[in-house]
Amino acid sequence: MKARSKRLMLVGGGVALLVAAVALVLSAFQQNLVFFHTPTEIAEGKAPTGKTFRVGGMVEEGSIAREPDGVTVRFAITDTAKVIPVTYKGTLPDLFKEGKGAVVQGKLENGVFRATEVLAKHDENYMPPEAAHAVEQAQKAATTLSQ
Amino acid sequence: MTKPERGRSLLRFASPQHFYPLAGRLAPWFAAIAILLTAIGLWLGFFVAPTDATQGQVYRVIFIHVPAAWMSMFIYLVMAFWSAVGLVMNTRLSFVMSQALAPTGAMFCFVALWTGALWGKPTWGAYWVWDARLTSQLLLLFLYFGFIALTRAIEDPRRADRAGAIIALVGAVNVPIIYFSVQWWNTLHQGASVSLTKAPSMAATMLTGMLVMAFASWAYTLAVVFWRVRPMILERERHTEWVAAELERAGASSQAAGGRA
Amino acid sequence: MGQWESWSAFWDMGGAAFYVWGSYGLTFALIALELVLVFQRRKDTVQRLLRWRRAVGKDSVKRNGEGYTPAMESEQ
Numbered sequence: 357m358k359a360r361s362k363r364l365m366l367v368g369g370g371v372a373l374l375v376a377a378v379a380l381v382l383s384a385f386q387q388n389l390v391f392f393h394t395p396t397e398i399a400e401g402k403a404p405t406g407k408t409f410r411v412g413g414m415v416e417e418g419s420i421a422r423e424p425d426g427v428t429v430r431f432a433i434t435d436t437a438k439v440i441p442v443t444y445k446g447t448l449p450d451l452f453k454e455g456k457g458a459v460v461q462g463k464l465e466n467g468v469f470r471a472t473e474v475l476a477k478h479d480e481n482y483m484p485p486e487a488a489h490a491v492e493q494a495q496k497a498a499t500t501l502s503q
Numbered sequence: 504m505t506k507p508e509r510g511r512s513l514l515r516f517a518s519p520q521h522f523y524p525l526a527g528r529l530a531p532w533f534a535a536i537a538i539l540l541t542a543i544g545l546w547l548g549f550f551v552a553p554t555d556a557t558q559g560q561v562y563r564v565i566f567i568h569v570p571a572a573w574m575s576m577f578i579y580l581v582m583a584f585w586s587a588v589g590l591v592m593n594t595r596l597s598f599v600m601s602q603a604l605a606p607t608g609a610m611f612c613f614v615a616l617w618t619g620a621l622w623g624k625p626t627w628g629a630y631w632v633w634d635a636r637l638t639s640q641l642l643l644l645f646l647y648f649g650f651i652a653l654t655r656a657i658e659d660p661r662r663a664d665r666a667g668a669i670i671a672l673v674g675a676v677n678v679p680i681i682y683f684s685v686q687w688w689n690t691l692h693q694g695a696s697v698s699l700t701k702a703p704s705m706a707a708t709m710l711t712g713m714l715v716m717a718f719a720s721w722a723y724t725l726a727v728v729f730w731r732v733r734p735m736i737l738e739r740e741r742h743t744e745w746v747a748a749e750l751e752r753a754g755a756s757s758q759a760a761g762g763r764a
Numbered sequence: 765m766g767q768w769e770s771w772s773a774f775w776d777m778g779g780a781a782f783y784v785w786g787s788y789g790l791t792f793a794l795i796a797l798e799l800v801l802v803f804q805r806r807k808d809t810v811q812r813l814l815r816w817r818r819a820v821g822k823d824s825v826k827r828n829g830e831g832y833t834p835a836m837e838s839e840q
Contacts, residue, residue, distance in 0.1 A: 449628030
């Protein structure tokens with residue numbers, strides 16, 4: 357029984373040490389584990405400048421506009437606090453819509469984000485179209501009432 | 504040994520000799536439950552659950568993606584549990600259990616990655632991104648492969664057991680990282696729709712279909728692992744009289760099946 | 765048909781047929797493969813252990829089942 361509890365302590369201690377080590381490594385590499393930065397982080401200067409990185413947030417309502425050339429798209433990514441204007445040439449994913457989440461990859465040049473890749477980020481809500489429509493109506497009603 | 508009668512009757516199944524026939528008896532029942540639940544789950548998922556407002560029909564991948572991802576994480580934790588029991592109590596059946604679980608865990612892990620890629624392309628616009636959730640799930644697949652390769656490469660079963668147990672325990676740290684990655688870091692992968700801390704953010708019929716498929720994968724795992732562990736036990740216990748008797752029986756019945764009796 | 769207007773609408777999956785059926789197809793193929801491998805392994809193990817017992821049986825008479833004779837070996 358004594359040998360058994362000794363082994364239990366060894367195994368338990370080993371696992372505890374390992375968890376601590378992993379926690380340390382993860383907190384050290386926190387920056388690299390982040391898939392995208394928010395517009396607020398960029399405004400605070402936390403995003404890398406001069407190299408490619410990703411910005412994530414919501415596509416601002418009414419911001420999508422096509423350039424006359426037909427391929428360039430302009431829109432804005434917002435986290436409701438700050439806004440980043442984006443330009444992009446290429447095809448957009450089906451789920452890319454105003455008011456929905458998106459992650460864009462590219463470089464920041466003179467305050468405008470030149471995107472080379474656009475990904476749509478959907479949320480964890482799954483509902484039938486009728487329910488989504490009802491939610492939308494309710495939200496509209498709420499905003500009209502509050503105005 | 505003066506143990507209460509009930510405790511002894513349960514502990515009986517910790518011995519390979521008693522666990523072997525029990526596993527053989529239970530496996531077909533779990534297989535039947537798995538088939539039944541899969542049929543119900545697929546019917547709910549494809550014919551009862553409505554389409555999703557944002558994603559359309561492609562969201563129906565969820566009925567295998569989420570159960571497979573849950574299973575891949577859960578099986579690894581169970582492997583780590585049996586490995587710890589084996590290291591502490593020196594029970595060899597525990598190691599055999601964790602090794603019998605590994606291939607099924609790896610299969611579910613691969614299924615989660617594969618279905619995730621096929622779901623990511625039409626929704627996100629990419630089959631694969633290196634975000635924290637996807638990367639840590641890929642690491643889990645490599646941990647499964649490492650565990651399987653190591654336990655099979657080492658000839659001496661005692662050393663193979665120990666080496667595998669260490670990978671299982673060390674790698675278990677990755678499981679909470681996978682699970683909480685979507686909360687800890689900005690990821691492209693969305694947060695959990697179903698968790699213990701909040702109400703599920705899914706329509707009821709979608710959720711029911713997904714949970715039924717999750718139970719189906721539990722039953723499947725139990726069935727296939729019980730089937731896989733039986734020959735592993737025979738091999739480990741080949742020097743015992745009960746395995747000799749079992750082999751005589753199996754040999755006689757396979758000859759009867761071959762028409763040579 | 766529940767959610768579907770026709771079988772062809774069902775198979776089309778709203779245009780996502782490749783992604784949905786690609787997911788389900790591979791999953792069930794892997795499950796079938798796993799089951800085949802598991803039963804194959806049981807067969808192989810039983811046959812290998814039977815051969816091993818016979819090989820050992822020549823040296824260690826103690827382990828032989830009753831009625832075991834080397835003559836039976838040649839019949840197999």
